[in-house]
Amino acid sequence: MSIHHVKEALKAKIPKAEDLVIKELQATGKHLEVMYFKTISDEAQLQTYLIKPFYEISDPDQFLAYLQSHPKVKSFESEEKLQEELIRGMSILFFQEKVFLLDVKLEKNNAVSDTSAEITILGPQSGFSESLPTNIGLIRQRYPEETLMIESTNIGSISKTAVNILYDSKKVDKDVLKQVKDFLSAVEIEMFQSGEQLLDFTKKSHRVLFPTIMVTERPDRTVINIAAGKIILLVSGSPFAVLMPTVLKDQMASMADIYQxxxxxxxxxxxxxxxxxxxxxxxxxxxxxxxxxxxxxxxxxxxxxxxxxxxxxxxxxxxxxxxxxxxxxxxxxxxxxxxxxxxxxxxxxxxxxxxxxxxxxxxxxxxxxxxxxxxxxxxxxxxxxxxxxxxxxxxxxxxxxxxxxxxxxxxxxxxxxxxxxxxxxxxxxxxxxxxxxx
Known part of the structure; x- marks a missing residue:
């Protein structure tokens, strides 16, 4: 499939919007075209990782090698994937009959804030942020185990919200893990914004009174539950983690219990x-x-x-x-x-x-x-x-x-x-x- 065909097909599927940027860069013996949404892409990173190296590296083959070796650059997979990644904040690069994706997603809410819903006098006071990579980093810092598994999926027919499933492969119950994955694949919702929306989907009747999953803002509670063999969901854009399975004893427990x-x-x-x-x-x-x-x-x-x-x-x-x-x-x-x-x-x-x-x-x-x-x-x-x-x-x-x-x-x-x-x-x-x- 030619680069021209991919480019035209992408332009046809993405309507012209005020924040859509299509920029062409010219240098001696080189031509690069980049496409991104300026409202959800970090233009400072784009300048650092793409535009400056494009003009500093004079040899086209060396610049191609730079793109292929850069950790934030991914190769072209399919037209559908290309469109989805563009809408999520990735930049699409067209260079020498090749298509690349540069990860310059704009993280607006990646600051770690103090807990506000689950306050304790003793113990850590930091809570999750609305940035998925930041939240995973908070868990990795507290749970440095090679058996910590992270799987990704999307929920929401319109929002296509990124959701990460975290668990310890040695301690998790495989049957429970299968039930959780089947449950997530069966969730039918258009706009999925936060894990709290799953509270009403945990039973087929959608009329359960007591919550059978737990929502927490505390990384310390989260890693303790991972160590107990539970499954964690992290939702992009939400400062809360979802813990499954959850029983009455979990709902009545506080982190203050282990800090006293x-x-x-x-x-x-x-x-x-x-x-x-x-x-x-x-x-x-x-x-x-x-x-x-x-x-x-x-x-x-x-x-x-x-x-x-x-x-x-x-x-x-x-x-x-x-x-x-x-x-x-x-x-x-x-x-x-x-x-x-x-x-x-x-x-x-x-x-x-x-x-x-x-x-x-x-x-x-x-x-x-x-x-x-x-x-x-x-x-x-x-x-x-x-x-x-x-x-x-x-x-x-x-x-x-x-x-x-x-x-x-x-x-x-x-x-x-x-x-x-x-x-x-x-x-x-x-x-x-x-x-x-x-």
Whole structure:
């Protein structure tokens, strides 16, 4: 196939765009044509690796040898591959009846930033960036093993996002690896931007409540999971890694557990499970005990609760739902508002609304304590995707408590437990508590 045919076919497939550059370079006995998109290609690298050597190396054969030996230069494979690489930021070179690809992709977000979602007092503070090579480098530095395998694929019929699969060939479960690869090949999506989008594809029904994969921003957590035999996905343009398979124990683990002494780590883990139980059951228990089983309280406490509710004109479940929705709105507002005013606005808004609602007789004072404690307990859960699922689960148990009281709370917990038992993550039971690394 002639270079002229390849060039014309490529120009015909790539529409003329404002950022498309087609440049011809002329020198004594040499002619070079380069094609690239200036918005996604680094023109400084192009100047260093191509244009300066083109004019400095006078012999055409020597310049050809330079191109063929350069580590950033690849040879022509196919017209389809050529078009795809051009759109991804590569430069296409036409020189002496040969076609080359020069890797000058522009990395705009390759800076390593501090962690923001999984914060620990001790241990490394660096997180992933949005650059795929940078993220792989962070893992390579922490996991210098020759058995670390890296495979690449693309997801998204339009975006064709680059995804790297990382695992230790000695420690990975081959059956799980095959399931993960089959799962990725079966994902049908047009625009794939981040690994979090896979959360809804891990079950065929697309209706699973609890996440069966984990998303993390911490390289240290990632390499520990690789050492435990798990499979990691790195997505181009995303500062998060996807860990598979993932069970409940992984969702409740924090890197603080291994950066503390043994008993402190176990104590922190116990606190998280107490917070998990509290945030799921506390609103439902309030409704069940106040409306159905007040005899469970001591007399003084029962009178105190009844006294705080004497001005509330409606049943306890209306009071709970009203306050829970108000708290959900405050939590969402704290995420959406600008960082400069978000914490102040939500804190002041929560205090004013809570005090005003209590003074107006819309809710009782003990209800403010219940909702606040439930929200704080939810924040103890280290993985945000799992904490969101727990926020939804508490409404199911609350609904059963409205109709069946304390029996409904127990029934809801059993149903929730049975549902979690039915889940698996690429063949691994979701409620397995086998002792593994984080």
């Amino acid at each position: 002494t043994y008993w402190i780590g176990k104590f922190l883990l116990l606190l998280r499970y107490i917070g998990l139980f509290t945030t799921i059951t506390l609103p439902a228990l309030y409704v069940a005990l106040v409306s159905y089983n007040p005899e469970v309280f001591r007399v003084q406490l029962a009178l105190s609760v009844a006294g705080s509710r004497h001005a509330v004109p409606y049943p306890s479940f209306v009071e709970v739902i009203l306050m829970l929705i108000m708290m959900e709105l405050l939590m969402e507002a704290s995420i959406r508002l600008p960082k400069a005013i978000g914490p102040t606005a939500t804190t002041v808004g929560g205090l004013i609304l809570g005090q005003a609602a209590t003074e107006a007789g819309l809710v009782s004072t003990i209800m403010i304590i219940i909702v606040s404690l439930g929200a704080i307990s939810n924040f103890v859960i280290p993985i945000s995707t799992f904490s969101f699922a727990i926020r939804v689960s508490k409404y199911f148990i609350l609904l059963l408590s409205i109709f069946y009281g304390l029996v409904g709370v127990i029934l809801g917990l059993f149903i929730l437990l049975a549902y979690m038992v039915s889940l698996d993550s690429f063949g691994k039971p979701y409620l397995t508590f086998r002792e593994e690394k984080i």
